[in-house]
Amino acid sequence: MQSRSKQNAAVSEVVGEMLMIGIVLILVAVFSASLSNYLPSERSPTVTIRMSNDTTGNITLWHKGGDWVKADTMRVIVSDATNSVTKTYTIKSNPPFLAVPSAEAFDLGDNLTVDWGEPLEGNESVVLATDRAVIFSGRIGGGTP
Numbered sequence: 001m002q003s004r005s006k007q008n009a010a011v012s013e014v015v016g017e018m019l020m021i022g023i024v025l026i027l028v029a030v031f032s033a034s035l036s037n038y039l040p041s042e043r044s045p046t047v048t049i050r051m052s053n054d055t056t057g058n059i060t061l062w063h064k065g066g067d068w069v070k071a072d073t074m075r076v077i078v079s080d081a082t083n084s085v086t087k088t089y090t091i092k093s094n095p096p097f098l099a100v101p102s103a104e105a106f107d108l109g110d111n112l113t114v115d116w117g118e119p120l121e122g123n124e125s126v127v128l129a130t131d132r133a134v135i136f137s138g139r140i141g142g143g144t145p
Contacts, residue, residue, distance in 0.1 A: 044133035045069050047106075051126060053140050057116035061128055061136065068107040071099050073130045076114050081123040089114045 045067035053059045059078060071091045079086040089097040098113040099106065106112065116124070120140055128136040 045130065045135060047135050049128060049136040049138075051136075051138050051140070053120055055119055057118050057120055058113055059116060059120075059124075059126055059140070060111050060113045061126070063106055063108055063110045065108060068105050069130060069135065071103055071106055074106060074112075074135075075129055076112060077125075077127040077129065078114060078116055079125040081121065083125070087114075087116070 047066035047069065048064040050062040050064050051059065052062070059076075061076070074090070074097075076089040076097050077086060078089070089095070091097065091099060091103055095115060100111050100113070102110065112128070122140055124140045126136075126138050126140065127134060
């Protein structure tokens with residue numbers, strides 16, 4: 001009789017261990033699934049931009065500080081004073097914006113230049129945006145308010 005009770009005791013210990021391992025695995029799966037909801041979302045980049053322009057229609061945006069941004073996610077949108085003409089420039093558009101020194105990232109000290117195609121009259125609106133956020137918006141001075 002003792003041999004049978006020892007065998008049953010050994011089986012019940014193995015079954016108990018297997019149940020504990022199963023419960024732990026289920027709890028780990030539940031906690032890992034619910035913890036992903038508490039992770040912070042990806043934030044939008046923060047960039048300080050200085051804008052300059054010349055009389056031939058070139059608009060240059062200078063990266064003066066902040067986060068780097070992937071160039072292929074950016075677009076520059078330029079509108080005239082009455083918003084009747086709007087042009088959007090990307091690294092892949094025709095004509096593209098010119099990214100100096102790198103066409104892969106817009107980082108500290110870099111600049112983007114777009115060609116409006118005609119002399120600027122002033123009061124044109126310029127927006128630098130990514131897929132998720134507007135990084136910069138401003139107006140070119142010199143026109144009528």
